[in-house]
Amino acid sequence: MSYYDIDSILTDAQKVPCTFELDVPSLGYLDNNPGHTLKSSTRVDLPLWLAEMLAVSGASSKTLVTLDLPPSLAPRVMNALKADPKSVDIRALAQHFYGLGARILELFEEEEVCDVLMESWRVRAAEISDHASNAGQGQRGGGGVGAGDGVEFLRGLDEGERGLFRAQHDSSKAMRVWMGEVKKG
Missing domain, CATH: 1.20.58.2050 (Methane Monooxygenase Hydroxylase; Chain G, domain 1)
Structure with a gap:
């Protein structure tokens, strides 16, 4: 599919469940807790494009999030x-x-x-x-x-x-x- 394909863009925007593996400061608003730390093992629905990027990125042996089947x-x-x-x-x-x-x-x-x-x-x-x-x-x-x-x-x-x-x-x-x-x- 093309980079500009609207169906691909809309597919990537669909939310998928993720579990954070690390504590992330100042992202508590994702879990309705503004200004606080997002704790590890918190489940959050994120757009597929973002969830994929967070799941595959990781400087250490531990990834930031684990993707779950939607x-x-x-x-x-x-x-x-x-x-x-x-x-x-x-x-x-x-x-x-x-x-x-x-x-x-x-x-x-x-x-x-x-x-x-x-x-x-x-x-x-x-x-x-x-x-x-x-x-x-x-x-x-x-x-x-x-x-x-x-x-x-x-x-x-x-x-x-x-x-x-x-x-x-x-x-x-x-x-x-x-x-x-x-x-x-």
């Missing part, structure tokens, strides 16, 4: 995604859910989280493609998702999934127009 990638969420990826409102967890997951996986070696995110993207992408291809064509027949379920699913898309929906919808629309011109010609 709540949007907690075991409870991973279990829900394993059970049924289409039923999880990913947008409520994080607007840039998959971007956050990719950035966190750069910092942590979590094979299971990686596998769950990849599988949920695959399943959800197929569902997104189905909804985008059939948007505006009325109710689908057969065993498809009802209109209410489809609306709820589409509301729960993160920004990357919304981009996929737009691209699929636009290409399906262009294909219908092209097919109409071929039949006329």
Whole structure:
């Protein structure tokens, strides 16, 4: 991604839980204690870009902060995604859910989280493609998702999934127009 990519910037701005490993003078305001020392073992939510910098920097053998997995990638969420990826409102967890997951996986070696995110993207992408291809064509027949379920699913898309929906919808629309011109010609 580009340095100027707004989605990357917004992903890096998402807050992640951190635990301070050292006492830091004059940073008590991060823990609602202005002007005081931020004590070690204090948990604070920091933007990802700052948390990463503090976690990897350290002149001594001890780092300033320890990063924890964000709540949007907690075991409870991973279990829900394993059970049924289409039923999880990913947008409520994080607007840039998959971007956050990719950035966190750069910092942590979590094979299971990686596998769950990849599988949920695959399943959800197929569902997104189905909804985008059939948007505006009325109710689908057969065993498809009802209109209410489809609306709820589409509301729960993160920004990357919304981009996929737009691209699929636009290409399906262009294909219908092209097919109409071929039949006329």
